[in-house]
Amino acid sequence: MTVMIFGCGYSGKAIARAFAEKGFSVAGTVRTLEGAEALASHHIKPYIFDGTAFSPELLAALRDVTHLIQSIPPGKEHDPLLKLVSGRLTALCPKLKWIGYLSTVGVYGDHGGGWVTEETPGSPILGRSIERVGTEEAWAEQGRIAGVPVAALRLSGIYGPGRNAFVNLDRGTARRIIKKDQVFNRIRVEDIGSATLFLAERNLAGIYNVTDDEPCAPQDVITEAARLMGVEPPAEVDFDSADMTPMARSFYGANKRVSNEKIRSLGFQFAFPNYHTSLAQMWSETTWRG
Numbered sequence: 151m152t153v154m155i156f157g158c159g160y161s162g163k164a165i166a167r168a169f170a171e172k173g174f175s176v177a178g179t180v181r182t183l184e185g186a187e188a189l190a191s192h193h194i195k196p197y198i199f200d201g202t203a204f205s206p207e208l209l210a211a212l213r214d215v216t217h218l219i220q221s222i223p224p225g226k227e228h229d230p231l232l233k234l235v236s237g238r239l240t241a242l243c244p245k246l247k248w249i250g251y252l253s254t255v256g257v258y259g260d261h262g263g264g265w266v267t268e269e270t271p272g273s274p275i276l277g278r279s280i281e282r283v284g285t286e287e288a289w290a291e292q293g294r295i296a297g298v299p300v301a302a303l304r305l306s307g308i309y310g311p312g313r314n315a316f317v318n319l320d321r322g323t324a325r326r327i328i329k330k331d332q333v334f335n336r337i338r339v340e341d342i343g344s345a346t347l348f349l350a351e352r353n354l355a356g357i358y359n360v361t362d363d364e365p366c367a368p369q370d371v372i373t374e375a376a377r378l379m380g381v382e383p384p385a386e387v388d389f390d391s392a393d394m395t396p397m398a399r400s401f402y403g404a405n406k407r408v409s410n411e412k413i414r415s416l417g418f419q420f421a422f423p424n425y426h427t428s429l430a431q432m433w434s435e436t437t438w439r440g
Contacts, residue, residue, distance in 0.1 A: 152177065152245075153350075154215045156199065156231050157222035158189055161252060161308060161342050165219055166194045168343030172351075177211060201230030215243045217350050219250045220289065224281040232288055239296040248350050249300040251289045252342075253282050255335065255361060257304060261406040263331055268304075268357045268412050286357070299355035303346060306361035306408055310339030311432060312440020315375035319383075324376075326369035327402075329389035334368050334401075335361040335408045338422035348418045358413045364424035365407040371425050378433045 153169045155162040158178025166176045170193065179199035180186050186196035197208045201222070204212070220231055227233070235242055258266045259273035272283045286302045293300030309315075318324035337360055345360045369386065376383035389402060410420070422428035432438040 151175065151216045152214050153217040153219060154178065154212065155194075155219040155221060157220070158194060158196075159221065160310075160313065161305070161339055162219065162221045163189075163192055163194070164310070164339040164343035165221075165250075165346045166192065166343075168340075168347040169217070169350075172347060174217070175214075177215075179208070201225075201227070204234065209242070212242050214245060216245050216247045217250070218243065218246060218248075219252070219346065221252045224285050228281065229285045229288070232285065232292070236288075236292060237295065239292055239298065246296065246298050248353050249289065249293055249298055250346050250350060251286060251300060251302045253286055253302045253304045253357075255304045255306045255359060255406075255408045256404060257283050257286070258404070258406055258408070260404045263333055263405045263407065265407045265409055267409045268359060290355075293355065299353050301349045301354055302357045303342070303349070303360045304357060304408075305342060306335035306337045306359075308339055308342065309336055309428075310440075311437045313339075314432060314438055315372050315429070316379060316432065316438040317440075319372070319375055319379060319381060324372050324384050325392070326372050326384050326386045327389050327392050327394070328367075328369055328386050329402050332367060332389075332402055332405050333365040333407055335365045336371070336425060337361050338420075338428050341420050341422055344421065345413060345418060348413070348416075352416075354416070359408050359410050360413065361408045361410050362420065362422070362424055362428075363410065364426075366425065371429070374426065375429055375433075378429055 152175040155178040162178055170176045177195040178189050179197045181200055186198055189196035257272040258270055290300050373383045
């Protein structure tokens with residue numbers, strides 16, 4: 151069994167670890183030689199893929215791939231991998247059994263703090279999230295043509311070792327931006343790996359929210375991390391007057407609570423179901439630096 155992870159970055163490496171622990175051969179793509187060297191140091195067979203064409207080496211590797219993960223976000227040219235495999239999946243990957251597409255809960259848009267499920271119609275308000283809706287559907291269609299199940303994993307804000315509130319506090323970059331009634335979900339990166347493996351092992355298709363159990367105000371996470379570190383949290387800053395980039399400000403335009411009941415009802419258990427247990431684990435085991 152061989153898994154190929156296109157766009158093997160922070161989440162991709164966590165997915166690779168989960169699959170490797172179950173005996174899979176693991177490979178991934180990056181854009182640069184330096185990235186390939188970094189993947190190799192994680193015991194992931196690296197391939198360089200710039201989004202325009204498959205190298206001969208990558209084409210040869212695809213013939214043995216049983217599980218394909220697409221983690222490259224759509225850009226100006228839309229999904230680079232989708233364009234290359236459209237109508238050719240069976241020919242390119244004759245052993246393929248399952249596809250996982252990493253999407254985002256941003257596809258739901260703004261719901262005024264209300265709950266959303268996989269059945270909630272997508273109403274994205276940001277260009278990058280609008281693109282995701284069409285890409286999810288396009289991958290599902292390619293799966294139908296090839297007779298391969300496709301699962302779209304809608305991820306909330308990703309964090310974990312090396313990317314978390316402790317790191318931001320340590321660097322002096324943490325901010326407590328206050329916007330009334332604003333809530334976010336988040337997801338620990340290791341749970342992304344475990345959820346992807348769970349769906350792959352069961353050949354499950356469809357849409358799945360991969361997110362924690364406890365949507366909360368973003369400043370609450372900073373406050374809890376500061377408490378564990380024994381430091382003063384940064385001063386609160388009102389959202390309306392905060393100095394933020396347009397992209398950072400845009401994230402606050404979508405206010406919702408995302409349910410993970412669907413994947414949990416199938417038997418999946420999150421190792422880090424809320425930020426309290428997750429932060430406590432990283433702090434006590436000193437893994438927060440990554």
